[in-house]
Amino acid sequence: MTPQTTDVLIVGAGPAGLILSTLLTRLGIPLVHIDDRPHATSTGRADGLQPKTLETLSQLRLLTPLLERGVKIYDISYWNSTAQHALRRTRRECHFPGVVEVVERFILICHQGVVEGVLEGDVRAKYVVGCDGAHSAVRRCMPGAKMEGESTDVFWGVLDGVIETDFPDLWSKCAIATHDKGTILCIPRERGMTRLYIELSNGSKSEATQEFVMARAKEIMAPFSVEWRSVEWFGVYQIGQRIASTFSDRGRVFIAGDAAHTHSPKAAQGMNVSMHDTFNLAWKLAFVLKGLSPPSLLDTYIHERRKIAEDLIAFDHAHATAFTGNDAAALAANFAKNIRFISGVGADYDANALNLPLASGLVCGLVPGQLLTPARATRYVDANPVDVQRDIPWLGQWRVYFLTDEYHAARPLLEGLCAAVEAPGHVLARAAAASAAGGVLRAGWVAGDEFVQPGRYLPGGQQVVSYSLVTRTPRAAVELEEMPGLVRGNRWAVYVDDLGEGVSPVGRWCGEGLEGGGLKGGEVLVVCVRPDGYVGAVGGRWAGGGQAAEAAEWLEAYFSGFLVG
Numbered sequence: 050m051t052p053q054t055t056d057v058l059i060v061g062a063g064p065a066g067l068i069l070s071t072l073l074t075r076l077g078i079p080l081v082h083i084d085d086r087p088h089a090t091s092t093g094r095a096d097g098l099q100p101k102t103l104e105t106l107s108q109l110r111l112l113t114p115l116l117e118r119g120v121k122i123y124d125i126s127y128w129n130s131t132a133q134h135a136l137r138r139t140r141r142e143c144h145f146p147g148v149v150e151v152v153e154r155f156i157l158i159c160h161q162g163v164v165e166g167v168l169e170g171d172v173r174a175k176y177v178v179g180c181d182g183a184h185s186a187v188r189r190c191m192p193g194a195k196m197e198g199e200s201t202d203v204f205w206g207v208l209d210g211v212i213e214t215d216f217p218d219l220w221s222k223c224a225i226a227t228h229d230k231g232t233i234l235c236i237p238r239e240r241g242m243t244r245l246y247i248e249l250s251n252g253s254k255s256e257a258t259q260e261f262v263m264a265r266a267k268e269i270m271a272p273f274s275v276e277w278r279s280v281e282w283f284g285v286y287q288i289g290q291r292i293a294s295t296f297s298d299r300g301r302v303f304i305a306g307d308a309a310h311t312h313s314p315k316a317a318q319g320m321n322v323s324m325h326d327t328f329n330l331a332w333k334l335a336f337v338l339k340g341l342s343p344p345s346l347l348d349t350y351i352h353e354r355r356k357i358a359e360d361l362i363a364f365d366h367a368h369a370t371a372f373t374g375n376d377a378a379a380l381a382a383n384f385a386k387n388i389r390f391i392s393g394v395g396a397d398y399d400a401n402a403l404n405l406p407l408a409s410g411l412v413c414g415l416v417p418g419q420l421l422t423p424a425r426a427t428r429y430v431d432a433n434p435v436d437v438q439r440d441i442p443w444l445g446q447w448r449v450y451f452l453t454d455e456y457h458a459a460r461p462l463l464e465g466l467c468a469a470v471e472a473p474g475h476v477l478a479r480a481a482a483a484s485a486a487g488g489v490l491r492a493g494w495v496a497g498d499e500f501v502q503p504g505r506y507l508p509g510g511q512q513v514v515s516y517s518l519v520t521r522t523p524r525a526a527v528e529l530e531e532m533p534g535l536v537r538g539n540r541w542a543v544y545v546d547d548l549g550e551g552v553s554p555v556g557r558w559c560g561e562g563l564e565g566g567g568l569k570g571g572e573v574l575v576v577c578v579r580p581d582g583y584v585g586a587v588g589g590r591w592a593g594g595g596q597a598a599e600a601a602e603w604l605e606a607y608f609s610g611f612l613v614g
Contacts, residue, residue: 055081056338058174061181062086064320065306069178069327071109076335076445081172084181097236098157101393101420102321105328105582108443110501120158120237126218127381128225135272136227138218140381156222158238176334177302180327185308191298196311198291198362204254205288205313206247206262209238210280216273219243224372224380230269232372242281249285259283288313288369290362296351300344303351305330310358312365321393322361325581326354332445332580336612339487341480341513346402346611353398364390394420402610403579405586412565414557415576415584424554426544429524437519437554438582441542442501447514447585448578449604451536452555456522458571458592460531463518465597466573467535470516476605480612481511505541513612517542519554559590575600577607 057073059066062084070082098106098115106112124143130136179187188194212219216235223235231248238244247266249257259280267275293309306323330350336342364387371379389395397419400406404418414422421438428435441448451466453459470477506515516539518532524545529537536543546555553561559574560566568574574589588603 052173053081054173055079056175057081057334058083058172058177060084060177060179060187061185061306061308063180063182063306063323065323065327066178066180068324069180069305069331071111072328072331072445073335076331078335078338081174083172097318097320099318099321099391099393100156101396102324103157104393104439105325108439108582110442115157118239120239122156122158122222122237125222125224125384128218128223130227130229132228136225136270141221142381158236175301175338178327178330178334179302179304179308180306180323181308183307183311185304187302188293188304188308191295191302191304194293194295194298194304196291197294198289198311200287200289200291203288204249204257205286206245206249206257206259206265207282207284207286208245208247208259208262208266208277208280209242209282211241211278212243212245213276213278214270214273216270216275225269226372226380227269230271231265233266233269234372254285254287257285290366290369292355292358292362296355297347300347303330303347305354309354310361312361313369318361318365318391322357322396325357325393325396328581329354335445339484341484341613342611343613349401349403352401356399357396360390360396396420398583403585404583405607407587410565411587411589412560412563413574413587413589414560414563414566415587417584417586419584420582421576421578421584422557423552424557425548425552426519426546426554427524427548428541429529429543429545430540432524434548435544437517437544440544441506441515441517442503443580444501444503444507444512444515445580446507446512447580448517448542449514450517450519450554450558450576450578452519452559452568452574452576453571454521454555454568455571456518456520456527456532459520459573460571461594462571462573462591462597462600463536464533465594466575466591466600467516467533469597469601470604471535475601476608476612477514480513480608481509483613484512485510502541506539508538515539515542517544519544519546521546521553521555523547573600575604577604 056078057080059070059080059082062082066082070080073080103112106115124141126138127140128136129139177187179185181187219235220237225233225235234246236244245266247262247269249262249265263277289311291311293304296309297303305326307319309326312319333346333350337344337346367383371383398404399418406417424437425434426437428440451463469475472478516535518536529540529543546553550556555568558576559568568590570592572590572592574587576584577586579585586607588600591600
């Protein structure tokens with residue numbers, strides 16, 4: 050029998066695999082997706098979606114059904130007992146304080162099966178991606194690949210069910226630690242349920258029956274009463290923090306999610322980090338398979354996501370140690386120290402071909418390798434106030450923002466720069482032409498997406514980059530038809546920065562308030578944003594038509610590092 054052929058074989062249909070499948074399908078990449086389970090997850094497993102993941106799902110237009118079904122958690126309570134004091138609340142805090150740059154300041158608790166439902170022979174493939182969990186068959190087939198790290202001798206029981214109790218904080222996330230009985234993490238769930246993570250005494254996993262775990266929970270939560278009206282899922286796990294020795298085999302086989310890294314589940318990180326593994330990989334695979342980037346681009350997946358896995362293990366080790374040690378102060382301190390990482394916005398990448406360090410002397414409010422900071426402005430064409438960092442829909446493309454305080458003063462620079470970027474010899478023009486000829490997106494998907502209207506953001510059929518202009522010049526003081534052709538063609542990505550200093554993209558991204566930051570007169574700052582939302586490069590501050598060529602050459606040098614034009 051002749052094997053089926055395809056570009057990408059995805060093994061495993063959990064959240065990581067389904068995100069990868071969804072994105073590659075939208076980008077027109079032929080794939081086969083297999084799993085050893087015939088049905089979606091019905092009970093148990095992961096359930097917490099962090100703010101960055103919510104923003105990603107929003108950009109992909111997958112968030113609304115999850116918001117309708119999930120439970121939002123805005124705060125966390127800490128409960129402790131001592132030899133002198135019975136179990137009592139010792140502090141209550143906002144889960145994501147104002148120091149964290151996020152739009153949604155809550156965790157969404159939504160069962161993994163609901164997330165999967167939103168996403169949902171022999172095969173010869175150019176690339177294989179293993180998203181098949183901690184016991185990955187794909188990883189076992191990779192020469193020399195093994196899980197490295199450690200596990201503790203502490204077991205935890207997990208119960209999902211409907212609880213009857215006089216405990217007052219049942220509908221808040223709670224860390225409950227006693228001085229002599231153990232600890233519990235309490236998380237409200239959908240459909241009136243509550244999940245309890247219950248620390249068990251050292252011993253055999255086989256001894257931890259559901260009845261035993263329930264009894265342990267009652268001991269820890271005393272003097273409050275706890276009874277279960279129903280139990281939907283029960284499980285026992287051992288804490289282990291491990292990372293695969295390699296994330297790839299010969300640049301053709303990759304692993305992601307739990308296949309690449311494992312940790313304790315109590316900080317609601319696993320599903321989030323796993324989905325962002327494949328969010329990082331999807332667009333890179335698409336660019337390589339469409340001939341727009343060399344295969345070496347895929348090496349950045351290995352380096353970037355391995356760093357995040359290492360950061361995750363370091364955080365999880367400290368988090369688990371503080372949690373099991375009945376140290377509320379240490380637990381809260383570790384949470385506060387790592388809140389950017391926990392939320393997802395602090396998953397930062399090191400410098401590489403995609404993440405260009407700032408030029409010496411350039412001061413701005415953005416850092417290459419970090420996510421684009423949230424900001425708000427008025428969309429020029431229809432006067433709608435929008436979140437600038439996510440208004441341009443995800444179509445697998447780069448975004449290049451031109452920011453200026455005063456449009457008329459910056460016009461000579463912008464006209465020269467736009468003309469140079471559109472010239473046939475420029476790498477961005479060459480890549481755009483190649484993508485238009487090859488069709489990175491399936492025509493059927495584009496034509497059927499009447500709400501997004503991809504042509505607004507990728508004019509001319511090119512699929513490489515959306516251009517955007519952000520200015521503080523009032524809407525009434527400039528006409529769209531006066532702007533350069535490149536800007537006019539991207540008119541749905543022209544924004545007026547007039548919604549206040551606290552949310553200003555020019556202010557926040559250009560570093561106003563920092564010594565040496567901000568823009569003057571006709572200066573222009575150029576911000577290149579990767580398809581996965583990370584800042585890739587920031588250039589400027591250029592001014593005057595005489596510097597247009599320098600700005601265009603800077604873009605040429607940057608994008609030539611990973612685009613084949």
